[in-house]
Amino acid sequence: MKHAPFIAVEGPIGAGKTTLASMLSTELHIPIIKEIVEENPFLDKFYQNIDEWSFQLEMFFLCNRYKQLEDTGLQYLEKAQPVISDYHIYKNLIFAERTLKGIKRDKYRQIYHLLTDDMPKPDIIIYIRADLDTLLGRIRKRARSFEQEMDPAYLEQLITDYDKGIQFLAEQSPSPRILTIDGNEIDFVENQAQFEQIVSDVKELIQ
Ligand SMILES: Nc1ncnc2c1ncn2[C@@H]1O[C@H](COP(=O)(O)OP(=O)(O)OP(=O)(O)O)[C@@H](O)[C@H]1O
Ligand SMILES: Nc1nc(=O)c2ncn([C@H]3C[C@H](O)[C@@H](CO)O3)c2[nH]1
Numbered sequence: 001m002k003h004a005p006f007i008a009v010e011g012p013i014g015a016g017k018t019t020l021a022s023m024l025s026t027e028l029h030i031p032i033i034k035e036i037v038e039e040n041p042f043l044d045k046f047y048q049n050i051d052e053w054s055f056q057l058e059m060f061f062l063c064n065r066y067k068q069l070e071d072t073g074l075q076y077l078e079k080a081q082p083v084i085s086d087y088h089i090y091k092n093l094i095f096a097e098r099t100l101k102g103i104k105r106d107k108y109r110q111i112y113h114l115l116t117d118d119m120p121k122p123d124i125i126i127y128i129r130a131d132l133d134t135l136l137g138r139i140r141k142r143a144r145s146f147e148q149e150m151d152p153a154y155l156e157q158l159i160t161d162y163d164k165g166i167q168f169l170a171e172q173s174p175s176p177r178i179l180t181i182d183g184n185e186i187d188f189v190e191n192q193a194q195f196e197q198i199v200s201d202v203k204e205l206i207q
Contacts, residue, residue, distance in 0.1 A: 126178075
């Protein structure tokens with residue numbers, strides 16, 4: 001790979017994106033960009049009433065990620081410095097296609113493309129797949145109050161949406177390199193050897 005890599009860790013809610021991105025950032029000495037969660041004023045309301053709050057929430061995520069991506073380009077990529085992020089900008093569309101309907105979805109799509117089409121995109125995606133039981137277990141363990149009432153059907157749909165979304169990204173040109181991790185079987189938190197294997201796989205993709 002000639003230029004500095006832009007790595008994104010992706011996967012459905014609770015898959016372990018922030019955990020793995022942080023571990024890789026430390027191990028590979030690559031700065032990390034993390035998504036904003038605690039200061040998000042709409043997440044709480046969204047989980048209580050998705051139809052009522054989805055547009056505000058999706059726009060909030062989109063604007064925040066747009067700003068972060070702009071900064072990432074200026075701070076790192078334009079200076080040929082590598083960076084790792086705990087999300088891919090495309091996740092906005094994965095969620096919004098599920099949570100928005102009708103005219104709001106149409107408007108959101110237009111704004112999404114207007115803002116992001118010419119932005120830098122990750123060239124390496126680490127995709128953590130995990131099934132519903134694994135994700136629900138992690139979400140419970142993490143115990144963010146606003147997520148505890150999450151409808152399992154919503155999460156199950158997102159698992160499928162993610163598979164399709166990552167497949168779509170794989171078909172883009174130039175296509176990103178994708179490392180898929182089985183989050184049910186691979187425990188990069190507790191199992192050092194499994195984490196080292198991921199590090200080695202990522203290093204190979206970066207070469
Ligand atoms: N491989 C793993 N084995 C065991 N626990 C894990 C593993 N990965 C993550 N966890 C735990 O699961 C929880 C969710 O992890 P994390 O916050 O990294 O997920 P995320 O994908 O970034 O979530 P979100 O989609 O909400 O941003 C955390 O409590 C974390 O410590
Ligand atoms: N609707 C919606 N759109 C997004 O773009 C999005 N990105 C993250 N999330 C939710 C998942 C976690 O609960 C929490 C932290 O990741 O926020 C999102 N929800």
